[in-house]
Amino acid sequence: MGSVQEIRLAHGGGGRYTQQLIEKIFLPAFTNPQLDLLNDSAILDLPVSRIALTTDSYTVDPLFFPGGDIGRLAVCGTVNDLSVAGARPLFLSAGFILEEGFPLADLERIVESARAAAREAGVSIVTGDTKVIPHGKADKCFINTSGVGVVERDPPLESRVHEGDVLVINGFMGRHGMAVMTSRKELGFSSRIESDVAPLNHLTARMMKAAPGLHAMRDATRGGVAAVLNEMASQASLGVELTEEWLPVTEAVNGACEILGLDPLYIANEGVVVASVSADESETLLKAMKKDSRGRDSRVIGRVCREHPGRVVMRTQIGSHRIVDMLSGEQLPRIC
């Protein structure tokens, strides 16, 4: 970009600066035949004509956190939304909203990280857009990614839990939220919790293949595992019963949560999937999940029951029961 070291308004103007930004930063990282045409729309040939479409805006603060950054997050988050819908993610769009004055070096780091995540997931970023906002009217960098995946399973995943289903999880809860939270300077945390942000599509493909009795999958992002389970229960008008001692939480996350008065069940994850599978296939499913690098810590956390429809109830370690409600307020703003 010559001697320009930061984003200027002209980078969003659709003229020569925009072209330079595309040619110097975006194209080299994301290169693929569709994107390289530089048309406003990418033309894509799909193997089947049933697709999944999803969108998410990412506004995480800070942009860089232990275990990832907004670029990796924007790719993985959207890949995972497609994956848990039972789709095979193929193509992503990327829309950047940048604040005037944002360092180009930071943008390059973010783009490189998005590139690496897309490669890991095996998806292509085929179209994009950049807008620049005057200084002070936006906070550094927001990214929207939308994604298209193909739904090859026929019939598609039901996305609804059944009575008697076993609920499984692939790994430890609360890592992403606590990584972002504890990396905020004002809290002065010294513990280093790494985000779990990762593409789950290879794991979910394995799960779909291993267990025809897989009824629903959800990635436990905003609102955490508690939100996902409440949605599952409410959609199917069935109850969910959790067993507290089965819930996987690392000591570091547990400790940080205790200090901040937070509950890991409500903390955002970016690499955690909760699945509901018919009881007779739960062992087969777990075995398949453990073979994947994103599923080594897979385990059962509860079951779907006919009692207390629409509610999630947890059997605590001391033998009592408590309702795991949907969060009404906002626990952690700008966590993703």
Add this chain to the structure above:
Amino acid sequence: MGSVQEIRLAHGGGGRYTQQLIEKIFLPAFTNPQLDLLNDSAILDLPVSRIALTTDSYTVDPLFFPGGDIGRLAVCGTVNDLSVAGARPLFLSAGFILEEGFPLADLERIVESARAAAREAGVSIVTGDTKVIPHGKADKCFINTSGVGVVERDPPLESRVHEGDVLVINGFMGRHGMAVMTSRKELGFSSRIESDVAPLNHLTARMMKAAPGLHAMRDATRGGVAAVLNEMASQASLGVELTEEWLPVTEAVNGACEILGLDPLYIANEGVVVASVSADESETLLKAMKKDSRGRDSRVIGRVCREHPGRVVMRTQIGSHRIVDMLSGEQLPRIC
């Protein structure tokens, strides 16, 4: 939303407030079978397996301007990107980034306007996302829309101009940019220029049907008609020759441009398409365009030539020639 009159952080938290926002504002407006499932991904059946995918973030300031608002803009802009790619727009995603304290009444107006525009275009908003940013860290409301269209023409539109092509335009230049510009309070304009923001998919479908010799279409948004023509010339390594007196500009836009020292050729449009068609089909194409409500003022503005490859040259009204260069700076920030 009970007594809550403005956006709170909790509306972006993925919990109960988010659910209320979806159920009270988004669902009633955008209702369709895919969206109503409220899954993170929409599952869509397409009539063919070749698609176009596009994305754009909208950050226009002010949010409401004569002739439209950010909601209408976000739908039309993405519909038009698909349309000029020769695709039939079907499905849109909508990602809202809202500032804490943003009035819910304004959000409802925007959503209603997006709904009406989607209906006009015949597209469905099938998936969405909302993030809330603490007060002062974003400016009121940004919207990303991504769109999926189907490419039914086989082979698809070439999107590349040919030597000897005639260049046509469907209407007057610079209306959107000047509508937004002159509605900014600090300029104190009293003239009322209305934005041309409109979905062009019905017009472009007509054009595709009427003229098999239609080689390329572009919507002249950021950077205006000048940017579009420069892209066309540069991509094909051919020249473009414009005739100044053929360029359609309203008196109001011309007047405002003169006062502000701007050139209508560089001003953003949101309902203007520039098309390149083989000379022998230009009359047929124009006739078809004029039958559409968005094409009544269609006319020829120039031609594609072998001379001065990659450059746009304008024959002025006094008979001289001047180069219409790509803009290097940013003429009007946050125009779309």
